[in-house]
Amino acid sequence: MVTGYHQIELQEGEGSKTAFSIKQGHWEYRRILFGLKTASVTFQKLMKTVSSGLTGTRCFVYFDDIVIYSKSLADYNIKLHEALDRLRTYRLKLQLVKGEFLRQVENDLGHQITEAGVKPDPQKLAAITSFPTPTSVKQLKTFVR
Numbered sequence: 001m002v003t004g005y006h007q008i009e010l011q012e013g014e015g016s017k018t019a020f021s022i023k024q025g026h027w028e029y030r031r032i033l034f035g036l037k038t039a040s041v042t043f044q045k046l047m048k049t050v051s052s053g054l055t056g057t058r059c060f061v062y063f064d065d066i067v068i069y070s071k072s073l074a075d076y077n078i079k080l081h082e083a084l085d086r087l088r089t090y091r092l093k094l095q096l097v098k099g100e101f102l103r104q105v106e107n108d109l110g111h112q113i114t115e116a117g118v119k120p121d122p123q124k125l126a127a128i129t130s131f132p133t134p135t136s137v138k139q140l141k142t143f144v145r
Contacts, residue, residue, distance in 0.1 A: 004064040005039050007092055008032045008046060050090050051083075059083055060108075067108055071115065076102070 008031060010018070015028035018036070032039050044063060051061040058079040059068045068083055070076040080101075087094065100106075106113040112121045134140040 003034075004047075004092075005032045005034055005043055008042060046090070050086055050092065054079075054083060054086060062109060065108060067106060067113065069113065073102075 010030060010032060015030060018029035018033060020027055032042060040063070047061050047063065048055075051059065051066070055061055059066055061067075066083060068076065068079045070079055104114070107121050107123075110121050110124045111118050131143060134143050
């Protein structure tokens with residue numbers, strides 16, 4: 001399994017910050033791992049660098065989610081190849097089983113992305129509109145939190 005964080009090598013000498021010892025010896029990670037305080041920031045910075053010039057015109061990137069959008073199959077193929085070439089340039093690997101291609105509607109981060117544009121996900125709106133009307137201050141505070 002390829003995970004995004006594990007594709008980023010630690011800088012020389014930084015492995016000591018991940019060190020642990022067990023009966024079999026002393027070990028240090030060579031790559032970023034989940035749980036490091038700066039791991040998510042480092043990964044997001046990498047993805048921003050990787051997608052520079054593509055974001056907003058060909059795709060949206062949020063952590064390891066890359067949403068490619070287009071109005072035609074030919075345009076989609078061009079943008080997909082551009083994104084894959086960029087990932088290849090930075091030697092990043094994908095998990096194909098997690099990928100979805102040629103979707104007409106994409107629900108991502110509480111939004112629904114279609115050819116008509118981006119709008120709030122109807123399921124998320126339903127959760128709010130079907131919530132019972134608060135009848136006390138305590139219920140209102142619970143709803144707002």
